Amino acid sequence: MKLFYSSASPYVRKVMVVAHETGQVDRIELAPAAVAPTSVNAVLAAENPLVKVPTLVLADGTSLFDSRVIVEYLDAQHQGRRLFPAEGPARWKALRGQATADGLLDAALLSRYENVLRPEPLRWKDWTDGQFRKVRQALAALAEEDLATEPTIAEVAAGCALGWFDFRFPEEDWRSAHPALASWFAKISERPSFAATTPKA
Amino acid sequence: MKLFYSSASPYVRKVMVVAHETGQVDRIELAPAAVAPTSVNAVLAAENPLVKVPTLVLADGTSLFDSRVIVEYLDAQHQGRRLFPAEGPARWKALRGQATADGLLDAALLSRYENVLRPEPLRWKDWTDGQFRKVRQALAALAEEDLATEPTIAEVAAGCALGWFDFRFPEEDWRSAHPALASWFAKISERPSFAATTPKA
Numbered sequence: 001m002k003l004f005y006s007s008a009s010p011y012v013r014k015v016m017v018v019a020h021e022t023g024q025v026d027r028i029e030l031a032p033a034a035v036a037p038t039s040v041n042a043v044l045a046a047e048n049p050l051v052k053v054p055t056l057v058l059a060d061g062t063s064l065f066d067s068r069v070i071v072e073y074l075d076a077q078h079q080g081r082r083l084f085p086a087e088g089p090a091r092w093k094a095l096r097g098q099a100t101a102d103g104l105l106d107a108a109l110l111s112r113y114e115n116v117l118r119p120e121p122l123r124w125k126d127w128t129d130g131q132f133r134k135v136r137q138a139l140a141a142l143a144e145e146d147l148a149t150e151p152t153i154a155e156v157a158a159g160c161a162l163g164w165f166d167f168r169f170p171e172e173d174w175r176s177a178h179p180a181l182a183s184w185f186a187k188i189s190e191r192p193s194f195a196a197t198t199p200k201a
Numbered sequence: 202m203k204l205f206y207s208s209a210s211p212y213v214r215k216v217m218v219v220a221h222e223t224g225q226v227d228r229i230e231l232a233p234a235a236v237a238p239t240s241v242n243a244v245l246a247a248e249n250p251l252v253k254v255p256t257l258v259l260a261d262g263t264s265l266f267d268s269r270v271i272v273e274y275l276d277a278q279h280q281g282r283r284l285f286p287a288e289g290p291a292r293w294k295a296l297r298g299q300a301t302a303d304g305l306l307d308a309a310l311l312s313r314y315e316n317v318l319r320p321e322p323l324r325w326k327d328w329t330d331g332q333f334r335k336v337r338q339a340l341a342a343l344a345e346e347d348l349a350t351e352p353t354i355a356e357v358a359a360g361c362a363l364g365w366f367d368f369r370f371p372e373e374d375w376r377s378a379h380p381a382l383a384s385w386f387a388k389i390s391e392r393p394s395f396a397a398t399t400p401k402a
Contacts, residue, residue, distance in 0.1 A: 037331045038330070049335065049338035050338070062290075065297065065304075068269065069297055069300050076288065092263070092270065095273070096270055099251075099267045099270050100251070103251040103266075103267065104251075122322075122323045127239060127319065130237075130240070134251050134252060137246055138250045
């Protein structure tokens with residue numbers, strides 16, 4: 001399998017954490033991909049019309065995206081404990097948790113595009129304020145999600161979201177408002193799957 | 202179940218099409234919700250920290266979001282033909298198709314926010330150009346997805362994406378470039394589930 005990736009992407013990290021947790025890191029060949037909403041990348045566009053990472057290309061040439069599809073695919077390819085509960089309330093709780101963490105990232109990423117990618121005179125404070133309202137509410141929701149140390153996909157996604165938020169917004173002190181979430185994050189960050197995938201500049 | 206909705210949202214339409222296809226429309230109480238990335242909606246925020254529609258609140262008070270989680274939940278609550286294939290290549294194809302259609306919508310919606318919501322002097326053409334590149338590539342990818350008339354979640358999502366694209370970007374002539382996709386869309390639009398949920402201004 002070939003994974004188009006960029007080292008700072010939290011959605012790629014989700015895939016790599018799942019690859020570690022399910023013993024599939026050695027099956028994945030990493031292909032670096034430079035992506036930005038305003039740039040062209042013809043190589044990646046041939047595999048994924050949305051031109052985003054992660055994109056996974058299987059041995060038979062089938063491409064899979066986005067991160068949610070890839071992590072579920074990987075979780076179906078191993079015999080160990082599943083990160084996606086098969087059914088019932090446990091499944092919906094895990095999927096809702098993943099959606100909360102992904103939504104936190106989507107909003108924080110839109111803020112970053114606004115304040116880093118967009119030319120300064122075209123920035124709109126109402127937009128970043130609105131996205132950051134979602135980020136803060138998502139942090140509060142994750143704090144109430146009763147996250148475990150034995151991860152499902154909710155914990156994987158939450159850990160990746162918090163790690164990226166620290167990486168890109170180090171000035172945001174979310175720990176004071178959510179001390180229990182902070183200590184959960186400290187603990188899950190020690191898992192080998194997280195320690196091996198910490199975002200680097 | 203209570204569904205927070207807005208009548209023009211294509212992600213809400215996905216949920217409603219699935220509710221029709223699976224015979225669950227009568228179980229859903231509709232709660233209108235005004236949402237925009239720059240606005241506050243405290244009622245909806247109490248159920249979904251990302252303050253987006255659709256949000257589904259179950260009888261026991263559990264809230265589910267986003268649209269992908271809700272449609273999979275609804276599909277697990279009936280005894281008829283499933284819209285989510287249970288496993289194997291059929292599942293990954295259906296999920297990839299849904300991701301393509303949702304990604305088309307995400308990009309088209311960001312373009313619309315740029316050109317309708319954002320004050321005119323702050324608009325950035327590189328941004329809308331980049332998002333529209335994704336939209337056009339996603340249209341081409343949907344044209345190659347071998348969509349069926351007996352829908353899986355891929356067909357539901359693709360039909361909702363094309364319907365919303367017509368509704369909000371009527372000047373975009375995608376049919377000339379993709380005549381087979383256009384005739385597939387004309388056919389699926391006649392299904393009762395789609396005819397009952399056509400977006401209205």
